[in-house]
Amino acid sequence: MLDASEGYTTADGRKIGGPVMEMKNITLRFGGVKAITDISFDIREGEIRAIIGPNGAGKSSMLNVISGFYVPQEGEVWFRGAKRAPMKPYEVARQGIARTFQNIALFEGMSVLDNVMTGRLTHMTSGIFAQAIWKGKAEAEETANREIAEKVIDFLEIQHIRKTPVARLPYGLKKRVELARALAAEPKLLLLDEPMAGMNVEEKEDMSRFILDVNDEFGTTIALIEHDMGVVMDLSDRVVVMDYGKKIGDGTPDEVRTNQDVIDAYLGVAHD
Numbered sequence: 001m002l003d004a005s006e007g008y009t010t011a012d013g014r015k016i017g018g019p020v021m022e023m024k025n026i027t028l029r030f031g032g033v034k035a036i037t038d039i040s041f042d043i044r045e046g047e048i049r050a051i052i053g054p055n056g057a058g059k060s061s062m063l064n065v066i067s068g069f070y071v072p073q074e075g076e077v078w079f080r081g082a083k084r085a086p087m088k089p090y091e092v093a094r095q096g097i098a099r100t101f102q103n104i105a106l107f108e109g110m111s112v113l114d115n116v117m118t119g120r121l122t123h124m125t126s127g128i129f130a131q132a133i134w135k136g137k138a139e140a141e142e143t144a145n146r147e148i149a150e151k152v153i154d155f156l157e158i159q160h161i162r163k164t165p166v167a168r169l170p171y172g173l174k175k176r177v178e179l180a181r182a183l184a185a186e187p188k189l190l191l192l193d194e195p196m197a198g199m200n201v202e203e204k205e206d207m208s209r210f211i212l213d214v215n216d217e218f219g220t221t222i223a224l225i226e227h228d229m230g231v232v233m234d235l236s237d238r239v240v241v242m243d244y245g246k247k248i249g250d251g252t253p254d255e256v257r258t259n260q261d262v263i264d265a266y267l268g269v270a271h272d
């Protein structure tokens with residue numbers, strides 16, 4: 001079993017560092033429903049970490065705990081070595097966590113470039129008053145933010161649609177624009193909510209390549225949730241498997257693929 005406690009080197013030679021995010025004994029309830037039961041795992045610097053599981057396993061709930069949207073009734077969330085107090089989603093974003101959504105959440109009437117620019121909002125320091133009295137600073141900031149947005153647009157190969165309203169784009173490209181917006185925030189941790197959901201085979205291959213490239217080029221730590229086990233196995237360094245709110249597996253893709261509890265869960269075999 002791979003011991004990630006001291007960091008590790010991946011099969012393809014990438015160095016994985018210390019924990020960026022640590023989930024410690026997380027339990028989350030909705031009234032009488034326990035969506036997550038006593039789950040612990042970490043996400044390490046530079047790694048691609050997947051959380052997988054069948055429908056209703058608790059993956060979205062877990063992603064919402066990581067993103068700070070849900071505060072668990074029990075357990076602790078540690079981010080970059082400090083215990084995280086309950087905070088508003090924008091405060092989480094300021095800490096360097098960006099995410100995409102399963103159901104695309106873009107401004108449909110706005111261009112691709114303007115959507116990607118919204119990813120820079122948490123980096124903008126000059127407020128409306130400062131902009132009114134000190135135009136120079138606001139302009140310099142706008143230029144710097146624009147450069148980063150353009151760089152991300154080039155990287156994800158969406159230059160040709162940068163002026164196109166998002167509403168006119170096919171589904172696969174919208175997903176890529178969402179990824180661009182999240183990346184424009186220059187996150188320390190990028191959360192992807194079922195990034196391949198609803199995609200055709202070609203779109204899935206493109207998205208996989210971009211996720212790998214983002215990790216490789218920018219060293220971005222990535223956590224993603226997905227219920228299609230096949231999709232994430234080639235992408236991920238380590239995988240947490242959830243079923244009925246519990247963690248039933250955690251390890252490299254090879255380790256979880258051969259884990260009997262995981263096989264049973266995906267085949268729908270009941271267990272206690």
Ligand SMILES: Nc1ncnc2c1ncn2[C@@H]1O[C@H](COP(=O)(O)OP(=O)(O)OP(=O)(O)O)[C@@H](O)[C@H]1O
Binds near residue numbers: 058
């Ligand atoms: N806001 C909520 N209120 C009440 N129950 C909820 C809420 N969100 C999730 N649940 C319940 O928590 C459990 C886990 O749901 P969750 O959506 O986290 O699973 P999932 O693995 O993401 O499923 P899927 O793959 O279908 O999206 C389910 O029993 C679900 O009905």
